Amino acid sequence: MKRDIRFIEYSRGSDKGDFKFDWNSSTTDVRGREKLIQDIVKRILTAKGSNVFDPEYGENFYNLFGSFDPSKEQDVKESFPVLLKTMEDDIISEQSLNDTLTSSEKLLSLKLGEVKMDETSGSWVIKIQIKTEDLVNSFFTID
Numbered sequence: 001m002k003r004d005i006r007f008i009e010y011s012r013g014s015d016k017g018d019f020k021f022d023w024n025s026s027t028t029d030v031r032g033r034e035k036l037i038q039d040i041v042k043r044i045l046t047a048k049g050s051n052v053f054d055p056e057y058g059e060n061f062y063n064l065f066g067s068f069d070p071s072k073e074q075d076v077k078e079s080f081p082v083l084l085k086t087m088e089d090d091i092i093s094e095q096s097l098n099d100t101l102t103s104s105e106k107l108l109s110l111k112l113g114e115v116k117m118d119e120t121s122g123s124w125v126i127k128i129q130i131k132t133e134d135l136v137n138s139f140f141t142i143d
Contacts, residue, residue, distance in 0.1 A: 033104045033132060037140050040110070040130065043087055044142065059087050073117050076124070081112045084128070103134035113139060 030038055046058035061083055088110040095106050113127035125143040132138075 031105075032102065033130075033136070033138060036105050036107060036132065037130060037138065040087070040091070040128070041140070041142060043091075044126075059083060073115075077115050080115050080126070084110050084112055104132050104136065106133040107131075108133050108135070118143065 043057070043059050044061050047062045048058040048060055049055050051057045061080070088107065091107045091110075095101055108131040109129075111129040111131075113129050115124065115126045117123075118125050121143075123143060125141065127139060127141045130138045130140070
């Protein structure tokens, strides 16, 4: 996995492997499981084709989300796992070319834990489970 700057600040949300994150302005490195989580978050939040230096980077999740519309919630719940599986396959394929990754950095699976609309804030709340090759399950939430 490429070296990256930590742009997300992690804190353990619970003993169940939950991660909470906030945007970070430091320039420290991020590695291991936190690097994998950060890469997944960046892929979800980056529209495919929007990075001029790497037009293939990113995903098409942005098509699912728009203005707050409760009638879209079921569509998002049905479509998100399909896009998540595509992203999982892409990451695993890319990682197979890198023999320097540890088992805590290698993705085994991604599963959607929850996707719902928060009517108070008008935003989506997405919880994703990550399983790495060291068989550790972690969860993170994007809201």
